[in-house]
Structure formats: structure tokens, C-alpha cells
Amino acid sequence: MPEGLVAVLWAILKATIALAFIGLNFMFLVWLERKVSARIQYRVGPYRVGKPHGWLQLIADAIKMFSKEDVMPAAADRWVWAAAPVVVFAPAVLLFVILPVGPDFGVQPDFNLGLLFLSAVSSFTLFGIFMAGWGSNNKYSLIGAMRAAAQLMAYEIPLVLAVLGVVMLAGSLSLQDIVEAQRTYWFVFPQFLGFIVFLIAAIAELNRTPFDMAEAESELVAGYFTEYSGIRWGMFMFAEYTNLFTMSAIAASLFFGGWNGPLLPPVVWFLIKTYAFVLLAMWIRWTLPRIRIDQLLDLGWKFLVPVGLLNLVITGLFLV
Amino acid sequence: MSGGAVIFAILAAVVLLGAWRVVTSEQIAHSALFLGLTFVGMAGLFILLQAPTFALLHVLVYVGAILTVVVFAIMLSDPEELRGPGELPPAERLRRRLRSPYYGWIPVVVAGVLVAVVLAGLAAAQLPRVPLGDPVADDLRAIGGEMFTRYAVPFEVASAALLAALIGAIGLTRRDAAEERGRTRGRVAPATPDAGGGEASPAGRGRPAAEPAASGAVSGTQGGTSGAGAAVAAGTAREVGR
Secondary structure (H helix, E strand, O other): OOHHHHHHHHHHHHHHHHHHHHHHHHHHHHHHHHHHHHHHOOOOOOOOOOOOOOOOHHHHHHHHHHHOOOOOOOOOOHHHHHHHHHHHHHHHHHHHHHOOOEOOEOOOOOOOOHHHHHHHHHOHHHHHHHHHHHHOOOHHHHHHHHHHHHHHHHHHHHHHHHHHHHHHHHOOOOHHHHHHOOOOOOOOOOOHHHHHHHHHHHHHHOOOOOOOOOOOHHHHOOHHHOOOOHHHHHHHHHHHHHHHHHHHHHHHHHHOOOOOOOOOOHHHHHHHHHHHHHHHHHHHHHHOOOOOHHHHHHHHHHHHHHHHHHHHHHHHHHHO | OOHHHHHHHHHHHHHHHHHHHHHHOOOHHHHHHHHHHHHHHHHHHHHHOOOHHHHHHHHHHHHHHHHHHHHHHHHHOOHHHHHOOOOOOHHHHHHHHHHOOOOOHHHHHHHHHHHHHHHHHHHHHOOOOOOOOOOOOOOHHHHHHHHHOOOHHHHHHHHHHHHHHHHHHHHHHOOOHHHHHHHHOOOOOOHHHHHHOHHHOOOOOOOOOHHHHHHHHHHHHHOHHHHHHHHHHHHHHHHHHO
8 A cells, every 4th residue: 555545544543543533532531521520529420320320321322412413693693603612612622633642643643833733723712612502592601702702811821822831941841842841850840830820720721610600500590502592502512511621621732641550550550640631620610619700810810820930930040 | 636636626715705805894793704704714724834933833833822812802882883783674775885886886996906916926925835845944943942032023023013013092082180180071973973974884884883882981071060961962963873
């Protein structure tokens, strides 16, 4: 077989494995979130469907989601409304391209512009949210989208600042090089300030409690995706949980050595560290109440940005 | 036609269609979304030219920053104003457009002049030909190095200009103390009566009323009685604007 064809087939195979993993991971995370929230609230969670701890519940959820009626609001802006889930969904899947799962293993972990790709692609999510909020023609959706837009600038900048510290230490934008650079010590030690900033900004980026003002189910009835049902709603959920996994994997790769670790194979270390962050995010979600939007803006501009800049200065001095 | 030419044709069509819809959309939100489509098409063209760094930077700056601010501004405006009429029959819409200078003949003249200037410039400039696939310094390190050495002065001047614009914007939006006192005494902003004469609105779409409506909303949060007055005034302005 010619060289080019092999490369194409190999790329398609890797993409297929990644997509299958994304699907399974989504169902697993939904189940996990229900179990974790139940545990935190002294409940049992899904238990009846499937014998050990309701594991079949996730299949039942998926079937329900696919078979539900797809309802479009009469006043909706048809095209914008219909396209919004796709615009939210696509970047979530695209980000899998840069994840370093193991040494030289992943879809394209040695992409030399990896982190630039991360910030470029993740900026599309806001447009999906805006399209959903606008297209629904519903005041709650619109308020949700407005909050998302207002929030975005308060945490995107600290997020980039926090990542820049790591980039300065590793001297590369490729996640693979960054993980390789942490063979001797994890970057969380020299970059502790950066890690704190990254953690807070990443949870805000994921729209999870305590920063979920954009969907705020108790006041905005799920905000920008109030009007979605069935599989379109499922795509929002899909994007949310896939983003949760991706952000956790990026946090693990940037600050906790990614797949580096003794004894166990690298892929296992990658998954352990990533799911540890997923659990941390779930723990935070079910422990803390939602803050107000002005509190997030205060936190973003008056704490995260100065601390992120300070971290950059310290890293620069350290490097010189 | 090679594969590259086909992809170029598709991307060019996306960019042109998007740009055309940006200026012809009835709703400003649609314009913003088509602007995003245009930016994505442009990024695709950069990738076609084998410049992925520029493509990503383009998306990051134009979609991630500029369009975000545009969306932010749209979200802060009155949604009722922004949605536009929407129910006009196409023939009526076309007639109004051709009659109004804003949507009819002025853009045609401006676009014609622009095309003529650009074509004349291209013919005169004798641009150097860069072979396709030759990396034109598409290396982040190279770009960063150039920016802090050879182009350090233009770079700093550009950031100083942006800083000045930022300070100017803050200065413009900040209301001084005297105006603040005027508002609390019940003197509604003088902008309201101007907007009542909605003849500036070309197709009766109520654009001029958007500004007083926004200021009414702001003063509504400032002081109780005057805020209500401003809101009412803005409401009437909106009616006339339609």
C-alpha cells in the first residue's frame, strides 16, 4: 500500500477509536455524576436498572434521549436554533485531537501548536451558547446566553495566563513536549499559583457549579438550552461532559505529569489522573453553591488576572 | 481542477457568501454569526496556504476575541430592538432597501469604488509570487522573535494605541458627577426627544431608538423615579422608530 494511504487509514482508525471512547466516556460520566451526587447527598443514586449499582441506567438514558420527540419552539429562529447544538458539540470533539494519552500515543499529541489550537477551538463554544440562547427566542435562554458572554472574558484571560507559565517552563506549545518535560518533577510544584488560577478558570470555562450562572436551573430553567429536548439536548450534555474530560486531561497533562508514572502503563496513569480531576470537579459541583455573576467577574478580574500575571513574572525570573 | 482548487472554491464561496450576508442580514445577531462563518472560511484559506499558525491566530483573535465582544455588545442591547421586523414580504423589503440610501445605492457605489481601487492597486503593485507550500515564516518562534526584535517599535506603538482607545472608551462611558446629579433630579437625558423623530431610520427598523432605550435602562438602575420616566420615554421613542 502507498505511504499516503496508510497514513490516512491510520488517522481514520485513530479518530474512530477516539470517537468511540468519547461516546462511552459520556455515558460513564453521566452515570458517575449521578452516583457521586447521590453519595454526597446521602442517597443511593441509580440502582434498579442493571445489577451492580445500576450500570444499565446509562444505556436506558441513551435510548430515552434518542427516542424523545424533537420539539422546536414556534417562535424560534429556525436555523440558528437548529445549528446551535452542533456548534457546541464540534469543538468538544475536536479538542481530543491534542490530548497526549501515552508516549507518542493519541490522535495528534505532537501538534506543535497544541495549546494555541486549544484556545482557538474552545472559543467556538460561546457561539454555540449564543446561538442557542438567541435562537430559542425565550427570555431565560437569552439571559443565560448573556451571562455566558459576560462571564467568558473574566475567565478566558486567566486561563491563558495560567497555561502560559507552563509553556514558558516547557518551551513548547505541544502537549506531548510539555508532558515529556515533566519526567523529573511535576509542573504543579513550580507553577502552583498557575495551577490554582487554571483550576478556577477551567471550572468556570466548563460552566459547572459554582460558576454555572449561564444555565442556573433554579432561576433560569437551564438557561440557554431550556428549549431543547431529545437528542439536541443530548448534544449539549454530550459536549458538557466531553469538555469536562478534556479539561481534566489537559489539567493532568499540564500540571501533573500526564502519562508519566511508575509501574503502571502510561495510558493507565493518564486515565487515573484525568478521572481524578473529573471527580474533583464533581465534588466541587455538589459541594458549593452557585455564586453571583458579579462575584465571578470580581474574582476573575481582581484576583485571577493579577495572580496569573504575578505567576508569569515569577516564572520569568525563575527562568532567567 | 485539482483538489486544492476545489477546496479553495468552496472556501471562497463560504467567505463571500458570509460577507454578503453580514451586510444584508435583517437581524444583527445573524450578521454576527455570518461574520463568524467568514472568519472560519478565512482560517481555512490560511490552512490551504499551509500557514496553520496564522489560521489558529486568526480564529483566536477574530472569533475568540473580536466576535466575542460583538456578541457581548449584542447581548447588552434591547433584544426587541435587535430582532427587527422580520415579517415583511420579500418584495416590500426589496423596495424599501432600494429606496433607502443605507441599504440601496450608497453601498453599491462604495463597493464599486473599493473594487476599482483594489484592482488598480493590484495591477500596479506587482506583488512577488510566493510558491505554494513554501512556509512563509509560519513558525510561532519566528513570529515571536520578529515581534520583539525587528518589529518591536511598531508592536509597542500598536499596544499604546490600543491602550489609548481603552482609556478613551472608559472616559466616554463614565458619567461625570454633574450629569449624575442631573439624572437623580429627574432631568431625563436630552437624547430622548431626538430619537423621537425616527426619520433617520431607513426601513422603519427602529435602529436610532436603540441608544436611548439602552440609556433608559441604565438610568433605570440609577434612580427610581427618573429611571421610570426614561424608560417610558424610551418606550415611546421605540414606537415612533418602528
